[in-house]
Amino acid sequence: MARALPRTIRGRLPLxxxxxxxxxxxxxxxGAITQSSQYGAAGRTRDEVVLVLDAQELVHQLQRERGLTAxxxxxxxxxxxxxxxxxxxxxxxxxxxxxxxxxxxxxxxAVREALAQLGSxxxxxxxxxxxxxxxxxxxxFYTRAITALTDAAFxxxxxxxxxxxxxxxTTLRKLGDGTEAAALERGTLNGILATGSFSDxxxxxxxxxxxxxxDALAEVPRTATAAQTHALDAVMRNHSAVAVAxxxxxxxxxxxxxxxxxxxxxxxxxxTALVDGLHQVQIRVADDTSARADQLRSDALRQLLxxxxxxxxxxxxxxxxxLAATRSILRPLHALTEEAHRIADLALPQAVAxxxxxxxxxxxxxxxxxxxGSALAARGDEIANVAGALDRVADTALRLxxxxxxxxxTSTESLANLGRRNKELVSRQLGFLxxxxxxxxxxxxxxxxxxxxxLATRMRRNxxxxxxxxxxxxxxxxxxxVPMGDVLRSALGEVDDYRRVLLRHTTPALLDGGxxxxxxHLLAELIENALAASSPETDVEIYAQEHGAxxxxxxxxxxxxxxxxxLATANRRLSGQESFLVGRTQLxxxxxxxxxxxxxxxxxxxxxxxxxxxxxxxLLPGRLLSGQADLAAxx
Amino acid sequence: MNPAEDAFETxxxxxxxxxxxxxxxxxxxxxxxxxxxxxxxxxxxxxLDFERRAxxxxxxxxxxxxxxxxxxxxxxxxxxxxxxxxSMDSHVCVHSHLSGHDDRPSVALLERIREGLLRL
Numbered sequence: 117m118a119r120a121l122p123r124t125i126r127g128r129l130p131l132x133x134x135x136x137x138x139x140x141x142x143x144x145x146x147g148a149i150t151q152s153s154q155y156g157a158a159g160r161t162r163d164e165v166v167l168v169l170d171a172q173e174l175v176h177q178l179q180r181e182r183g184l185t186a187x188x189x190x191x192x193x194x195x196x197x198x199x200x201x202x203x204x205x206x207x208x209x210x211x212x213x214x215x216x217x218x219x220x221x222x223x224x225x226a227v228r229e230a231l232a233q234l235g236s237x238x239x240x241x242x243x244x245x246x247x248x249x250x251x252x253x254x255x256x257f258y259t260r261a262i263t264a265l266t267d268a269a270f271x272x273x274x275x276x277x278x279x280x281x282x283x284x285x286t287t288l289r290k291l292g293d294g295t296e297a298a299a300l301e302r303g304t305l306n307g308i309l310a311t312g313s314f315s316d317x318x319x320x321x322x323x324x325x326x327x328x329x330x331d332a333l334a335e336v337p338r339t340a341t342a343a344q345t346h347a348l349d350a351v352m353r354n355h356s357a358v359a360v361a362x363x364x365x366x367x368x369x370x371x372x373x374x375x376x377x378x379x380x381x382x383x384x385x386x387x388t389a390l391v392d393g394l395h396q397v398q399i400r401v402a403d404d405t406s407a408r409a410d411q412l413r414s415d416a417l418r419q420l421l422x423x424x425x426x427x428x429x430x431x432x433x434x435x436x437x438x439l440a441a442t443r444s445i446l447r448p449l450h451a452l453t454e455e456a457h458r459i460a461d462l463a464l465p466q467a468v469a470x471x472x473x474x475x476x477x478x479x480x481x482x483x484x485x486x487x488x489g490s491a492l493a494a495r496g497d498e499i500a501n502v503a504g505a506l507d508r509v510a511d512t513a514l515r516l517x518x519x520x521x522x523x524x525x526t527s528t529e530s531l532a533n534l535g536r537r538n539k540e541l542v543s544r545q546l547g548f549l550x551x552x553x554x555x556x557x558x559x560x561x562x563x564x565x566x567x568x569x570x571l572a573t574r575m576r577r578n579x580x581x582x583x584x585x586x587x588x589x590x591x592x593x594x595x596x597x598v599p600m601g602d603v604l605r606s607a608l609g610e611v612d613d614y615r616r617v618l619l620r621h622t623t624p625a626l627l628d629g630g631x632x633x634x635x636x637h638l639l640a641e642l643i644e645n646a647l648a649a650s651s652p653e654t655d656v657e658i659y660a661q662e663h664g665a666x667x668x669x670x671x672x673x674x675x676x677x678x679x680x681x682x683l684a685t686a687n688r689r690l691s692g693q694e695s696f697l698v699g700r701t702q703l704x705x706x707x708x709x710x711x712x713x714x715x716x717x718x719x720x721x722x723x724x725x726x727x728x729x730x731x732x733x734x735l736l737p738g739r740l741l742s743g744q745a746d747l748a749a750x751x
Numbered sequence: 752m753n754p755a756e757d758a759f760e761t762x763x764x765x766x767x768x769x770x771x772x773x774x775x776x777x778x779x780x781x782x783x784x785x786x787x788x789x790x791x792x793x794x795x796x797x798x799l800d801f802e803r804r805a806x807x808x809x810x811x812x813x814x815x816x817x818x819x820x821x822x823x824x825x826x827x828x829x830x831x832x833x834x835x836x837x838s839m840d841s842h843v844c845v846h847s848h849l850s851g852h853d854d855r856p857s858v859a860l861l862e863r864i865r866e867g868l869l870r871l
Contacts (some may be wrong), residue, residue, distance in 0.1 A: 546762070551765055553826040559775040562828040566775065574764050595759040601762045601801060609766040615773070632764060638810035 123206070126442055137431060144427030156517045157275040158413035161285075163271075166224055168288060169402040170216045171269035175262050178397050179211040179296070180388065182258035183303030188309025189251040192380045196616050203241060210234065223269065230268035233261045259300060262566065266292055274370035278412055283339040284405030290335045291348075292400055295394040297329035302387035309380040313370050318751045326364065347397050356389035377379070447501040453504065459510045463658035467514050471521040501602050502690065523559070528586045535582035536590070542576040543592075570609065577610040577692065580637055581708045589715055594629030596744035600667070602659055603627050605637050613647050616655050623661040626742035631716060638712040638720070641705040641731040642671045650675030650729060665738035673729040683722055683730075690720045716740065767829050769801065769804050775828050777835030782816050784827070787846040788834055789813040794842040802833055803842075810843055818867045 146515075187195040213231070217224050220547035240257050243249035276282075287331055304325060308318050333352070342519050351357060357489045363386070370377050458609045494500065549569050556562045583590060601622050608614040646656040647684060650673040659670045678686065689703065711718045719735040790810040799807055802823055809822060820830035837843045 222844070351829045546766075550762060550767070553828070556826060556828060559777075559828055562775040562826065563773070566773055569766055569768050570773075592760045594764065598764050603753075605765045605769045614769065629759070633760075 129442045133434050137434050140430050147423045151416050155416035158409050162409035165406040168269040171265050171558050174209040174213045177206040179299035181206045183306050186303040186307030187380050188311045190307035192310035226268035230264040233264050242740050281408050286339040288401050291398050294332035297393045301325040328498050348711045351393035356386040359386035360390050471518045480533040488708035532586035535579050545572050573609045584711045592633040597626035598632045600625040607639035611644045618656045618657050621659050628740050631740045634712050641709045646671050646673035649673050667735045667736040671732040671745040675729045677729050686722050767826050770829050771832045774832050777831040778839050779835050784817045784832050785815050788843050788844050789814040821871050
């Protein structure tokens with residue numbers, strides 16, 4: 117799990133923002149789905165209203181045909197021509213509805229099925245023309261078709277929880293019922309009036325229809341808007357409605373008369389006007405409801421778009437913030453990294469170098485001058501804390517370096533001072549011994565003096581080694597050039613077991629008087645190493661000869677030799693590349709040789725001897741040698 | 752390093768014990784301060800080095816042991832060891848009877864000693 121997490125800040129910050137962004141996306145998606153389902157529901161409701169209205173057009177025509185057919189079947193032949201034209205109008209309305217049912221929206225199938233009921237319409241019409249069908253039967257056929265069509269058109273209501281919309285649909289339904297009742301009343305009464313008198317069944321039907329119409333229309337204002345109610349009221353109060361009501365009263369009053377006091381043609385006119393008026397109100401309510409559904413649909417669409425835009429904006433904002441946050445953290449971190457590199461690579465080494473090169477009297481405070489802290493420390497945020505801490509680390513490192521450098525300087529000075537005093541004392545001691553040796557006549561005492569002399573000579577070498585390591589060159593100098601043989605023998609005097617050393621072959625040469633003590637010291641260290649590296653039974657041989665313009669001295673031992681790695685280490689020290697402060701103290705001799713060689717401009721290296729052991733070679737530059745003329749003079 | 756500070760060394764480059772490799776007892780005890788030594792003619796071509804060669808070169812005419820020590824700037828004891836060695840190897844002759852008949856030093860010897868002392 118931990119491995120799956122990104123390691124960089126650049127990777128982690130976006131991860132932090134990923135969760136809220138995901139939540140936002142989920143919320144936005146849920147909102148979008150809700151809105152789009154609202155949008156769909158509004159669309160479906162609107163389709164339904166349109167379907168209802170389309171169906172009502174056919175219903176309206178069928179109602180009219182039903183009424184006229186009832187009048188015809190009642191025996192009033194004056195309806196003949198109107199029935200024919202009305203049948204054409206019905207067929208046209210049906211063809212129109214068929215066209216509008218081309219779509220596949222829900223409810224369309226149901227309406228199609230309902231239309232199938234009209235399959236036998238032609239038969240019924242034929243029977244009506246031939247008078248072979250009863251008035252009630254014909255009415256029932258039409259009524260069944262109309263009811264089926266209306267029910268199919270009102271297929272599902274709406275899923276939307278909108279009061280205005282549900283009210284509109286309810287109003288439409290009730291109004292449809294009222295209109296149907298009014299139309300049925302019209303048709304029924306038309307037939308009855310054509311017959312001339314009520315039968316018992318006709319009367320009951322008529323009474324029931326009156327009740328149904330009244331109930332349905334009375335329900336309408338409960339859900340209708342004020343304007344719709346007003347429109348309905350207007351229809352119900354106009355002269356047609358008043359005439360209809362009056363005729364209803366007349367018919368009811370004279371229901372048991374042989375001849376009803378209203379002519380069918382007189383009834384048909386205002387009744388149709390009333391039904392038409394109700395149908396207009398229906399259209400109006402349907403338009404209102406459809407408009408409401410449209411409005412809901414566009415609201416849903418607008419909200420959907422708004423939410424999508426908001427979600428996109430939020431995601432974009434989060435991305436921008438993440439980018440900005442990452443940058444605001446990474447940029448100072450980057451600067452801090454560069455700062456740290458600068459301190460480590462440049463500032464600190466430079467400051468330490470200044471300390472090392474500075475005058476002895478300089479105070480540590482002066483030496484750290486120019487070592488400025490990080491500019492980031494002034495920011496005043498978490499990065500500044502890190503920068504400040506980094507500055508402190510650098511300061512402490514510098515102070516320690518300064519302390520170390522000062523300590524090293526003072527201890528080196530102390531060492532050099534002790535070395536100088538030691539050397540001076542030993543030199544005086546040697547001078548005193550020389551005087552004693554010159555006047556000594558007794559061989560036994562002289563032998564003792566020689567022992568003291570040997571010890572003092574080696575003590576002087578130690579003192580000089582100390583000075584060399586402390587970085588001080590103060591060689592003993594002779595005014596005249598010295599033969600190389602004497603230089604070699606001088607070196608022998610400075611080692612412990614000089615009797616094991618053999619001077620094999622020495623080409624005559626003269627060494628500059630100023631270089632004598634340093635060359636002898638250098639050789640003494642190499643000879644001492646060679647003696648230590650070989651067993652007491654073997655000799656150490658020294659060869660010395662010219663080498664072109666230079667002079668080569670080889671110290672050959674017959675010891676166990678050194679491995680490649682040891683040789684490499686020794687050669688590195690001999691070339692003066694390593695500080696003796698980092699090495700092992702047992703091998704100080706090599707450091708001394710290295711320092712001396714660098715001072716003299718000589719080259720010193722170790723190599724395996726041909727048979728066994730190690731050969732230490734010293735190549736003295738020609739400028740340390742005196743000319744052949746001097747050599748001849750000395751001879 | 753300051754050359755002006757350091758005076759030049761006046762002492763010997765080679766410590767005296769190295770000259771004889773630590774030996775202080777001559778192979779014979781016949782050498783006295785004033786004993787005269789002279790090289791044999793063949794000694795100049797002998798394979799001798801350092802002080803031994805210098806002694807042979809010095810002793811082309813007879814020299815006393817004291818002279819030799821003074822001129823080589825080595826202790827007397829060292830000169831004795833070297834001369835005794837050369838004598839044993841027959842590179843030099845040691846003249847044991849330098850004194851006159853009355854057992855007193857001859858004038859010539861005294862002159863030479865005086866010259867030698869002056870050179871010191």
